Amino acid sequence: MKKLLLLFTIFISIALQSCKKYLDVPPYNQVSDGNTIFDAASAQTAVRGAYRGLASLNYSATFQNIVLQSGGDVRSINNAQTDLNVINYDLRSDIPLLLTLWSNNYNTINRANQVIAKVPLVTDINLTQSLKDQLLGEGYFIRALSYFDLARLFGNVPIFLTPTNKVSDKVGTAKSTQAQVYAQVLDDLNKAEALLPTTVVRNRATKYTVYALRARLNLYLQKYQEAENDVNSILANNSSYKLITPFALAAGTTESVLELSYNTTDVNGAFSLWNGNNRALEPKASLYNLLNDPLVGGGRKILATKTGTAIYGGISPTNISAGYVIRTAELYLIRAEARVKKVSPDLNGALDDLDAVRLRSGLVKSTAATSNEILLAIENERQVEFALEPHRWFDLVRTGRAPAVLNLSDANKYIFPIPGAEILANPALVQNNGYNH
Template identity: 70%
Template sequence: MKKIFKYSILILSISILSCESYLDVESFDKVSDDNVIFDKASSETAVRGAYRSLASLNYSSGFQNTILQSGGDVRSLNNAQTDLNIINYDLRSDIGFLSTYWANFYNTINRANHVIQKVPSVNDLKLTTELRNQLLGEAYFIRAFSYFDLARVYGGVQLFLTPTTIAADKLGVPRSSQAEVYAQVIADLNLAESLLPSTVVRNRATKFTAYALKARVHLYQNKFAEAEIDVNNVLANSGYKLIKPFNLAAGTTESVLEFSYSVNDINSGYSLWNTSNRSLEPKAVLHNLLNDPTVGGGRKILSVKNAAGQFIGGIYPTNISTAYAIRTAELYLIRAEARARKTSPDLTGALSDLNIVRERSGLVNSTAVTKEEILLAIENERRVEFALEPDRWFDLVRTGRAKTVLNITNPDKYIFPIPAGERLADPSLSQNPSY
């Protein structure tokens, strides 16, 4: 994957509301690529490498580009054939970026697996039980994050829970179903939750980060009561709350998990929106929604019109802007949807959560009344709240709304094809239907 994308080493700047000693580690720009784990320092380095991989590979500009275009509100300025494949929902298994994403996810998973396997047996008095547990919890979280994205992109995938060192280690392993992968994600998050500290840290996993990702996964599993409980566990902490007016700012209570960058390690997503050769722009319909004071409110800063009349996405104002993996606003909207969809709906609670997000953006309360109206209002709120983040495609697929909104008549197209190169290397790896 490094032959295709040349990414710098991720610097995860520390933004904390706690001064726990376990964060007293050397700079995050010192990361080794090897998997030798034998003492406290190498254990910490291995975890940093896994974080770097999660941010620079899993959350790459290419991945964001593909998912954003799939969501229908953003258009490519390149007019490449692969862009046409994306927007026509006609992907081919031999398209190069599909192999890149697949490899990137598994690279991150393998890094996490090395930590999970090797850190428990490290014999170093400096590696305290508290720190050992934290590092293992972070590795379980990173593996869960990666498998969740793999499953929602490709459907059922192979589960590797131990490190692979040679290609043969991966051969002949059958694909697990998407439901089985989601179940493994929850299992990993439960382990992470039991090991991680109860602190507020924006750029590393804690118990609250694990709760937040569990809420997202439970929503995909239609386990709405569980998702509500997960969100309650996070929002009970005052370290997570919305700030008025709307503003995406690093290290604030609006952020649950973020990826940070520097002049030596730029955010590759910046090039999608802001350079002279930018790749993407918001479509007119999205720009108009964001700039409608009754819909976008303060979120109008996400799409502005330049002197040439072009729409410029404002998600990454600079090339060192933070990328947000989980935001507090998402938790409110997850809980709103969970409350509306659970067996005994709590429509009052759902509206309350929806209106908290709306009020933060300078909007009046929603006029939705019925369950169906409230769910549509939540869908529309997510559309503008996460307008330039890779969410809408997944939202429309998981709610069964992709056919109506995107006019995708073949539900097989809701997941991407297994890369041809992977199947060539391992003939036992089956293809998704219709590809």
């Protein structure tokens, strides 16, 4: 009996250890390693994990908090030291949220790199060539979007195009210039375009999603004719992307080009920024007044409501509300700006696009006439259209309007400092100009 008891105890111990090892295996939608992408199911799960990186990491509350406050129209309820650093444009490399921004984007890039490297090697007959192309194209798109945001945030950043499994894999890689990063983004988007289908899906990448992000990129690159062409590729004879009257934000509508999906397990961090007694942000009174001016905000007044002296943001009414990365209104305003700035300006076409957004919001047509007047009208329209979305800061920086609007003339402050922990971990990194700490 003692021998039987001993054998039974050993068996149970082995079984428990095996069970623990099984339970300790990280799910595919969180980690990608050498064993996670080996068949059709794991390939699709890995891509879903990369999208989850976009939703829960890249576009987390941290990203929105710092970018929205930097834009000058939103204020922090907390007034913590970090908030003061942000609004005074006095960021330090040791601020934890900067390391979070950096790490979140590179985490998602690594997930995309796993997809790009391993999906082509899968030989499962259930992974058809068309599905393989789609998953690979989505990997390229997700990597492009992540590097685009890194370049906007930090300027010159290192580029990793293969999976990294440990910290030492990154040591010795220096920063690429912002121009080189944007060139990589463009290359990834072009590759994604060749692989993705021309279907309409609001929360995953398709050819139309590629055109939209590339149109935005082309504004940054000052390739205005190319930006217009990309928008035309989406809006021309395509009823799947159109403005809705009256103004409303709702998931899955023709107003959405790319949205991020959330659920009760993976919630939208923006909800806690704007809602409840413990909210972190509120629209400034100046922005609230613009949104509630019937000649400026029109139907967009729903984005800000006031209770007593408290102002609440209406972009994420629940913690499972969709997050919007690219909306149809942005396509019209991108094309409007491109039509003014291209070599042979089309001011009438620019006004048509601007007025499409205004009329949809219950406003009258713009009275702007000259190029400068139209550009300022577009800037003002973007301010209210994307009042609670992280656009304003990037818009003012890329158009050179930060000195006039934000009283910020130090161009070194237009990008954030490289996190100090990253420089310590990788001596090949050099701190951005203007940051000594």
